[in-house]
Amino acid sequence: MDFNLTQEQRIIRETYRKFREKELTPEYVRWVDENCDYLPEDMLAKLADLGTMGVTIPQEYGGLGLGMTEFCIIAEELSIASPAVAMCALIGLSFGATPIMGIGTEEQKRRHLPQIAAGKEKWSLCMTEPDGGTDILGAIKTSSVKDRDCYVVNGTKMWISGAHKADYFTTLVITDKAVERKKGLSALIIDSKSEGITVRPIRKLGIHGCGVNEVHFEDVRVPAENLLGHENRGWYELLGTLNPERISTSLFSLGIAQAALNYALQYSRERKAFGKTIGSFQILQHYLADIAIEIENARNLVYKCAWLCDTGRKYDVEVSMAKIVACRASELAALHGMEILGGYGFAMEYDMQRYFRDYKQMKFSPISDEMARNYIAENGLGLPRSF
Ligand SMILES: Cc1cc2nc3c(=O)[nH]c(=O)nc-3n(C[C@H](O)[C@H](O)[C@H](O)COP(=O)(O)OP(=O)(O)OC[C@H]3O[C@@H](n4cnc5c(N)ncnc54)[C@H](O)[C@@H]3O)c2cc1C
Incomplete structure (x- = not known):
């Protein structure tokens, strides 16, 4: 078993980490949250220049021809900045290109995939x-x-x-x-x-x-x-192409969880009470440790799904688990994060409230946690359908 990324994957991670730090700054992301209902065109163009919109589209159709693991790396890095950024960047790939690659005609592939890869078509x-x-x-x-x-x-x-x-x-x-x-x-x-x-x-x-x-x-x-x-x-064909969407949702959650942990960790190192930084109090350390555990757990499961996908194996049950586990990580990170910030968690000028608002969408979209559990019970454990 090898948990290492390849050199190419490490370069991709580094490229997107640098992009996030330079372009998707906290100020920019806050501005998008407060003023935009979609990622502005200039930022979409920068992401398209990196090849983001066509990461898993084959090279013959204008994409990068990479796999689900590379998709995960990119989606995770973007989601740490903001799941909204990741969604706008990857929605064409998930909802246009992936169904077309799975069940589209050659004519549909030739007409749409290069346009999606170039960031010229939104879906x-x-x-x-x-x-x-x-x-x-x-x-x-x-x-x-x-x-x-x-x-x-x-x-x-x-x-x-x-x-x-x-x-x-x-x-x-x-x-x-x-x-x-x-x-x-x-x-x-x-x-x-x-x-x-x-x-x-x-x-x-x-x-x-x-x-x-x-x-x-x-x-x-x-x-x-x-x-x-x-x-x-x-019903059968379209749904069959949508498993990668559950990987995306898991990554949006993972990004929220990681961002909330980073934010809470920094705050706990700076904020003081009783003459100490609050990060020296054991209960807050345990909150932070619990978040880190959930993130590690979620990351391992999501990347396992990517590996199953890249090696042509079934991953429908695992990805339903990943969706739940990653969402739970984002929930725990946002809830504990709010507690760690005390009153400042409630202030709109601090980012924790955004993680708290954002993670909620992941609970039910594209599938609710309850329904994901139903799927695992029926298809993973062989139990009778409960509804
Ligand atoms: C912000 C946002 C973005 C979205 N984006 C898209 C999109 O791009 N495209 C798209 O097609 N859809 C999209 N959706 C829809 C999303 O997939 C649905 O909201 C989701 O599937 C739940 O459906 P519902 O809201 O109608 O809730 P309902 O189906 O009414 O469910 C209500 C509650 O009942 C529970 N429930 C229902 N049946 C069962 C059962 N058998 N067992 C246990 N519990 C059950 C659910 O888990 C949930 O808790 C989006 C939704 C939101 C809010």
Whole structure:
């Protein structure tokens, strides 16, 4: 067993660490949190210059052709600065390129992958609906009917990250109402500029720099060639491409946890009470040690998932565990972090409140912790489905 990074991976880590320290300073990230609903274009361009948006896209389609471990290194470094930064940088890869690489046609690969890799196309994933995100099969109403060479789409999608900036939506729709729901769904690539689309931003508690929206489709005509995968196989095929998204979510959590630990550690070395720095009090040391334990635990599990992915093994159960463990690390780091800062944790000019707000999104998106546990129980432990 070898836990070492390769030389190339160490260089990537160092490159992104330096980028984070120079470009994604605490002041910049604070400014994004307070003023932006997406990462500004100039910063996206700098990230695209590094190859960020195409890290796992094959070189023949304009990407770096690297693996999931390299993706993890980059996502972790960016997430330590801010999960919003990491999300905006990687959303096209996760929700556009990865499904296209998995189930797209050669024509779709040639049309979209180089654009995503160059940072010229932004994407969102439209699965969740107003009536539910956990029970998508029970809640989905967005449907399409075939009209000559088009799918005509009607319906509403809810909580769609980055939709206000997206060029394309990877969208799950009903294409056959007559059959069992999961056998009648298809994935469509929908151009956000199509007539009949309305995007309504939703204000939210955290991760302000990557806004979320309701997306309404009214008689939107989608060319038949924009079918992603096979008609009526969308449930199986699209979901099959989304495991890497759980790795991403784990890394966003890991970044929050590491940033909160760094912040709390520094504060505990400077703040004084009873003539000592507060970091010399055992209970606070234990808080910090507990956070460090959870981070180490989460990092090992996330990188194990990357290794399983890179070596072509199944990792669906492990990545559900990683999602929970990393989220727990970010939760513990944010909660203890708030306690370590005392009253200053509550002040908007200190960053701890941002970690406290940001980690909450990771609890339920893209899948809630409860549902991830259901998945582990059923698919990892062979227990009967509980719902
Ligand atoms: C900020 C944000 C960004 C998002 N981005 C996207 C995106 O880009 N694209 C997209 O498609 N979706 C996105 N989502 C949607 C997200 O995936 C859903 O919110 C999530 O799946 C939960 O769905 P829900 O909110 O409808 O909660 P519900 O499904 O209503 O669940 C409510 C509660 O019931 C629990 N529950 C439900 N069923 C069970 C069960 N069988 N066993 C145990 N507990 C259960 C849940 O765990 C949860 O605690 C985003 C959501 C948010 C808030």
